Amino acid sequence: MAQMYWIVFLAALSCLLRAIDASAGDADPLYKNCVEQCEKSGCVGKRCFQHCKFSSDGKPIDGPWYLQEPLYLKWKQWDCRSDCRYHCMLAREEEREKLGEKPVKYHGKWPFQRVYGIQEPVAVALSALNLAMQFHGWVSFFILVYYKLPLKQNKITYYEYTGLWHIYGILSMNSWLWSAVFHSRDVELTEKLDYSSAVALIGFSLILSILRAFNVRDEAARVMILAPLIAFVTTHILYLNLYKFDYGLNMIVYVGMSIVQLIVWAVWAVVTHHPSRWKLWVVVVGGGLAMLLDIYDFPPYKGFVDAHALWHATTIPLTYLWWNFIRDDAEFRTSALLKKTK
Ligand SMILES: [Zn+2]
Secondary structure, three states: HHHHHHHHHHHHHHHHHHHHHHOHHOOOOOHHHHHHHHHHHOOEEEEOOHOOHHHHHHOOOOHHHHHHHHHHHHHHHHHHHHHHHHHHHHHHHHHHHHHOOOOOEOEEEOOOOOOOEEOOOOHHHHHHHHHHHHHHHHHHHHHHOOOOOHOOOOOOOOOHHHHHHHHHHHHHHHHHHHHHHHOOOOHHHHHHHHHHHHHHHHHHHHHHHHHHHHOOHHHHHHHHHHHHHHHHHHHHHHHHHHHHHHHHHHHHHHHHHHHHHHHHHHHHHHHHOOOHHHHHHHHHHHHHHHHHHEEEEOOOOOOEEHHHHHHHHHHHHHHHHHHHHHHHHHHHHHHHHHHHHO
């Protein structure tokens, strides 16, 4: 009997999850009807869209002959659908607000106000600021290790993690670039690029946390850690892009790798006598709290600021402090090694 209860419970849960996946907003018959009508008429209320001008046989009415190719037609139809969905969503949300109802998600996304065609302007601006912050941190690290600190005779830095932090800097900037692109226009390609870059970054920073915290300096030992993790992250990215774009699986992999590295850094921060360990502490605790923001999802305030955008805001000061720690670490290790050689 107990087994029966479990089966019913799991079935109910899976129905519920599927309902969440489909989003309450686009399941609403009024919204569905609005989109259907709009795709035929090209209008929502008094607003009509250029992209929806088709004749009865599906060919566009305007535009020169060379643009009337099937591919272009597809794009146009697709643009028409996206315009219709957006304006039907706004119309529906306005009606719901009048009735005192709370915002709901449409096709998995909260209703955002576009600005100059940019879907989530706040998230785009914050992603750009994060990118700038990463660039600033990386450049100042570069200047420190190559111009301010002494170099070995073969022009190599004393600090053993220089190359790894360079890769980290490049992967971070790449990830924020695609984050900005994805939040300005969310299509299949930009979504894949954003998710793949984020997973690549988190995978690499996991590797870095292990190498740094366990002080792995031996080449062979580094390869032993690098190879399986790189293989795992690469397989995951290929699976997402070529086989199945599984949000649930990606969330598990992403959050899992994030938690493991937070634990590695946290444990290291406790046991190490590193002079800048308090910076590590702030980043670990701040990063953990920030991650909760992304998991605790709330609708955008005034159609602009949601939990995800706030999460992007918190990473700006954390990034500043993080590169600050990395620079301290380079100085700390370099002076320790110089003392040894003397
Ligand atoms: Zn984002």
